[in-house]
Amino acid sequence: MLKLVVLGSSAAVPSTERGLSAIGLRYEGDVYLFDCGEGTQRQMMKYGLSFFKVKAIFITHTHADHIVGVAGLAQTLDLSGRTEPLPIFCPAGQERDIEALLSISKYSYQIEVRGIGEGEILKGKGFSVSAFPVAHSRPSLGYVFETGPRRNFDEEKCEKLGIKGKMFGELEEKGEAVVKGKKIRYQDVTTEKPGIKVAYTGDCAPGESTVLAAKGADLLIHEATYGSDHEKEAFENKHSTAAQAAAIAKKAGVKRLLLTHISGRYKETAQLEKEAREIFPDSDAAEDGAEALLK
Numbered sequence: 697m698l699k700l701v702v703l704g705s706s707a708a709v710p711s712t713e714r715g716l717s718a719i720g721l722r723y724e725g726d727v728y729l730f731d732c733g734e735g736t737q738r739q740m741m742k743y744g745l746s747f748f749k750v751k752a753i754f755i756t757h758t759h760a761d762h763i764v765g766v767a768g769l770a771q772t773l774d775l776s777g778r779t780e781p782l783p784i785f786c787p788a789g790q791e792r793d794i795e796a797l798l799s800i801s802k803y804s805y806q807i808e809v810r811g812i813g814e815g816e817i818l819k820g821k822g823f824s825v826s827a828f829p830v831a832h833s834r835p836s837l838g839y840v841f842e843t844g845p846r847r848n849f850d851e852e853k854c855e856k857l858g859i860k861g862k863m864f865g866e867l868e869e870k871g872e873a874v875v876k877g878k879k880i881r882y883q884d885v886t887t888e889k890p891g892i893k894v895a896y897t898g899d900c901a902p903g904e905s906t907v908l909a910a911k912g913a914d915l916l917i918h919e920a921t922y923g924s925d926h927e928k929e930a931f932e933n934k935h936s937t938a939a940q941a942a943a944i945a946k947k948a949g950v951k952r953l954l955l956t957h958i959s960g961r962y963k964e965t966a967q968l969e970k971e972a973r974e975i976f977p978d979s980d981a982a983e984d985g986a987e988a989l990l991k
């Protein structure tokens with residue numbers, strides 16, 4: 697199961713209701729952060745994501761509203777005695793911005809700031825993370841977190857055949873087991889479940905690279921700094937409107953769209969949701985603390 701928590705959903709400046717950009721993703725007990733705006737560590741405490749479990753941080757671009765939280769979080773991890781290295785990924789060429797933030801402290805563990813380009817950047821047990829280019833006022837990357845297809849035991853079948861205890865492990869490891877004198881194959885008592893795919897754009901103008909990267913995703917988290925009333929500003933500042941994000945979601949054939957990076961001028965998000973839902977009905981505006989469970 698994959699759990700996603702919106703830690704910060706505001707554009708540029710925080711408000712009492714919204715923190716700066718950060719998305720927490722928990723998978724198999726580990727936590728991955730996508731952007732780390734100011735105050736992210738406190739948002740993690742508030743919304744129940746352990747920062748001791750942070751395995752990696754993925755930065756979309758080094759505008760201040762997406763990175764300042766790295767310094768505080770890194771120091772807290774030091775004070776808590778972390779020894780495990782912490783990789784921080786960011787677009788190649790922007791490493792020094794993050795290193796400058798980190799240079800104000802010393803750490804008991806290693807922090808590796810890794811400049812990356814598009815493509816697969818991390819492969820873990822049962823999942824991978826890849827980056828894709830997006831158009832913004834500085835070079836920026838979106839990220840896709842994807843788990844591979846899994847096989848689950850068909851409980852009813854297993855019970856009928858008398859499979860229990862250690863037999864499950866044997867079936868998984870060897871692909872077959874002898875149950876009550878009969879050879880049972882792993883394939884015959886399991887069903888395949890497709891993997892889970894989540895895409896996050898960070899700041900961006902609407903673009904085809906997002907459509908490609910997010911194809912068929914269970915969830916697309918797309919920035920929607922503006923509503924249609926500020927389409928001109930969105931274009932000039934290389935951001936997106938809610939309607940533009942919805943058009944991308946529709947084109948990519950995703951299951952759900954979550955709008956984030958919302959400008960402080962929208963105290964109520966009903967307008968943004970309405971504009972998006974006219975194009976892509978399964979659209980919601982993010983709130984800090986909102987969760988999505990993907991199985």
Ligand SMILES: [Zn+2]
Nearest residue numbers: 708759761899
């Ligand atoms: Zn931003």
Ligand SMILES: [Zn+2]
Nearest residue numbers: 757759832899
């Ligand atoms: Zn930006």
